Amino acid sequence: MTTPQHPDPTEPANTAPQAGSEPWAAPSHGLFTDSPAPGAATTTMTGLPSYEQETPRRRTGSLPLLLTGLAGLLVGALIVGVVWAASSSLGGDKSNAAADVRASCDILDRLPGTWTRESFDLANTNRLAAAYALAASAAKDDTRYQTLAETEQAAHQASLSFQFDILSIRVQDARNECDKL
Secondary structure, rough: OOOOOOOOOOOOOOOOOOOOOOOOOOOOOOOOOOOOOOOOOOOOOOOOOOOOOOOOOOOOOHHHHHHHHHHHHHHHHHHHHHHHHHHHHHHHHHHHHHHHHHHHHHHHHHOOOOOOOOOOOOOHHHHHHHHHHHHHHHHHHHHHHHHHHHHHHHHHHHHHHOOOHHHHHHOOOOOOOHHOO
16 A cells, blocks of 8 residues: 655645546647647548638628518509509499489479578578589589589589579579580
């Protein structure tokens, strides 16, 4: 049996671990250093690009996503606009326009011939406005009724400015226009 030797306090201490003496101590080569273990063959991995050959990725951000969304919005708006323009250019049904004109002229026949303060009530002004709205709708569907719509608009404007004498004349002009149709 050997007795353990005590270190000489005058000599510098050797703190490097002995190989195999402490299993948790890291070796000075191979695993934790940049150099391979002594005597180990150096191998290069094929098929994988090295770190130096890898090009850095360019950060694109959200610009492509934003441009794609904007393009989709514009295409959608274009489609809606084309459909809307096509449906409004086709015009309405001319038989509906004729029915609107008949209704407008019937309303004009029910209005007073001479407008005074007493006849200028809410019911009559609403009837005059309804007759004008029907004539304007008919003129939108069929241009033959444009003159009737214009004369009824003049009568409606006279009612808004409380010009009773002009209102009576404009209502009679609209009735005459109805008689022509």
